[in-house]
Amino acid sequence: MKNIQLLLDDDEYAVIAAAAEEQxxxxxxxxxxxxxxxxxxxxxxxxxxxxxxxALPPGTVFTLKTLFGADWTMRRGTKLTLGKAFYEQFKENPDEERDKN
Structure with a gap:
């Protein structure tokens, strides 16, 4: 797996973050x-x-592996990146995520 680093100033990052949030x-x-x-x-x-x-009932405890079940067949790098993205999303918005779950 290759890693690409991109450096942005605060204004550039704000534009990208706003566009990402919009989607x-x-x-x-x-x-x-x-x-x-x-x-x-x-x-x-x-x-x-x-x-x-x-689609889960409120309060359901899950892992990504159990959430996907038999569909947990993506590449290892995708699984790791997905786990990190979910962790970061929860860390940044803990109340929002708890309300959904």
Missing amino acids: NLPVLAYIRRLLLGEKDEFVHAYEEALRRVE
């Missing part, structure tokens, strides 16, 4: 979608995870 995506997923388009496995997995979480 209900983490910044990483938004940038990946811009670069890779519809071919990005991570963005599809993230959107599917959100759909599945929203």
Whole structure:
């Protein structure tokens, strides 16, 4: 797996973060979608995870692996990135995530 680093000033980051929020995506997923388009496995997995979480009864405890069940077949890098994105989303918006779950 390769790593790409992009340095932005605060104003540039704010523009990207606002656009990502508008599409209900983490910044990483938004940038990946811009670069890779519809071919990005991570963005599809993230959107599917959100759909599945929203379908859970309130208070349900889950892991991403149990959330996907037999569909947990994506590449290892996608799984790791998805886990990190969910963790970061929860860390940034803990009350919002608790209200959904």
